Amino acid sequence: MSYKKKQSGERNMVSFIASDIARRHFLKLAGASAVALAGKPVFAQAGDIKIGLATDLTGVAAAFTRSTVNGVEMAVADINAAGGLLNRKLTLLVRDSQLKPDLGTTHTRDLITRENVDILIGPNSSAVGLTVSAVAKQFQKPVIMTTPNTPRLPMELFHPHFFTIVPSGLMESRAMAEVIGPLGKRFAFIGGDYEASHQGLKYFKDRLKTVNPSAEFVAEAWPKLGEPDYTSYITKIISARPDVLFSYLWGADLVGFVKQAKPYGLFDRMKVGTLLFMDDLKALGNDMPLGVYGQMRAPFFSLNNDMTNKFIEKYRAKHNDWPADWAIMGYESMLVYAAAIKKAGSVEADALVKAIEGGEFELMRGKTAFRKIDHQGNVPSFIGKTVADSRYPFRILGDVARVPAEKIWPSEEEVLESRKPK
Template identity: 35%
Template sequence: METRLNFTQRRLLSAALLVYLTGIYSSALAQSSTQANIKIGEINSYSTMPQFTQPYRQGWQLAVEEINAAGGLLGRKVEVISRDDAGKPEEAVRHAVELRSREKVDILAGGFLSNVGLALADFAHKNKTVFIASEPLSDALVWEKGNRYTFRLRPSTYMQSAMLVEEAAKLPAKRWATIAPNYEYGQSAVASFKELLKAKRPDVEFVSEQWPALGKLDAGTTLQATMQSKPDAIFNVTFGSDLAKLVREGNQRGIFPKTPVVSLLSGEPEYLDVLKDETPKGWIVTGYPWDQIDTREHASFAANYYKRFNENPKVGSVVGYSTMQAIFAAIKKANSTDGEKLVTAFRGLKFSTPFGPAEFRALDQQSTMGAFVGKLEVRANKGTMTDWRYADGKAYMPSNAYVKARRPAEAMQ
């Protein structure tokens, strides 16, 4: 017997079917959203600064592999989408636009050169996107040009200069010369060193400043001009190929180690591996004596890094790994990838690094991650650090009043 449904029954059945199908679709959509990867957009100078950025890439790769092996974050896998800025601010911004608009990344990270970092920070501010500046060291990044969406991992030029000034002030030197690349990082480092050293030693004077273009140092001309001022000591901020040129020329002229040098970053393996037996003895530096650190956090990281990449870690490795550790900690704390919730989570955030615990100071969003300070020496025809100590970044941050005088008020809201 055929059963016919009247009009009302057909409408009720259709409505029930629609509700059922809508429920299935909503469930599938929610499941798809839950399973979507957490996306981190990463931008760095891979083609122009490979000696630092290749270990840096391996560091963040290790961190991502570890977090995903442990189940990911918020029930989702973590995915890093990386781009090469070729050391150009305009390229970095172009990639940031693409990563946000097409790839829909939840957060941005990276940067090596300070001018690139400042360009990315400006993008982050205008687009209300959280940006973790991994390596850029300029003080302006968190002070004059700071904003609520930008956080910096490594100790700044001010902090590392303060670490070095403790040692520089002990030298009998009164006449100082400076050699620094003529862009934001070099200018910031020299300004901080001069300010801090004069505060500790009012008797010092700066008799020469040399500003070679980044990557284009004429070592002979620079050193000749420097030594004409008869300095008692030199503050050096060059790095990479410029540092190698400066050291080689200075050694040949007999300037090093005769003239004391205080030098930013020169104790990092990225640069000592290039200098080898030309490493100038006695320079006071910030760096990373990876083979002499015996803390539990560092031993675990170094062992895992070697197992994964069959090489020992460099500073870049630590920075890349720590950048991701900070991001993971913030996402866990916020229980979200929402930008405003992440800003709140990052301010005052405590996180772990191979150097030990660190946190982002809420006032200027600067991390307390520290650096190692010591002297250069040559052992087994290779450069290394001796007489070193770990300088906790928290002890070298300026006062709240100092920061408030330099950081925009709206950046602290």
């Protein structure tokens, strides 16, 4: 699949023959007629249902974004192969925001005002996600976030047309504190010197006070994003002799840190917990140390159910790759929309909001509903330890714990407090 920047007015249509089980699943959602199973679906002349996706196909998050687009495209193709929704075909329109918030604003506004999209899916980065959400609020278009997880979106910047199926950064840090917090008394931290990382440490520390009141932090390291040499940070951490290291590194930064820290024996000297993405696991391969506590959002190897297994099989056949968390959550966003459109019998915004608010959705990560106060999906956080598995050419997580959203999301009082004028 080629991911070229879309020009004005261009339509990004996808064509993929769904498996029988996917056809049956979407036939149930869409209420399509049996003709969809017999051959080419027959659609009404009411016009396509349009999905807008202004996301980040250029920049450091490009691999993550391509996975998201893959997942959304597969869902759109499956729905169309099963007869569409409301007897209408779905069209996906993708724009490249290049990790630039101003482009996110421009593209989202164009998708709404010129392309007349009915629904939106969020981008990759939180910075662009903030602008996409703001435009969705202005034009009252439903938007589902699948990757941006700044807590500001469901908390102080919330609006009724916003939904999210990704745990917020607050939730992920609390989940990590729940799992690695009891593992020692002396803690250290390493994370990129940017807002999300500083927030992550704050939320971790706040929960650690509850999980392990006697714990103390003995070292903090704040390398710049894209740091090529971690030597000084590694020696600083080792010299502090922590029992546990909490890492907020990811992507190329995590890969570089792991490869440079291994020769120093860092992973033998302390327990390590970190954010982990599929791209990190694939990039490190067997260089990934065993026994590292990793946190993921939708690890395919831990979702052992019929829907996920069929999705993995189709994804492997189409892309010759294993589906990253982003692909799974992109596909899930369309499962939510499909069920809500069927329930509402419409793509009218307020009707969809009501249907999503009042629904429970069967996703690959399990049954999911959205809390009314912030439209946060009650999705779990997955934390396990890295292990070798002969089925994969990279490490995966074993002994995976599902930390439920209800245990780690902010209380309603916290949400309301965040919305008070400062």
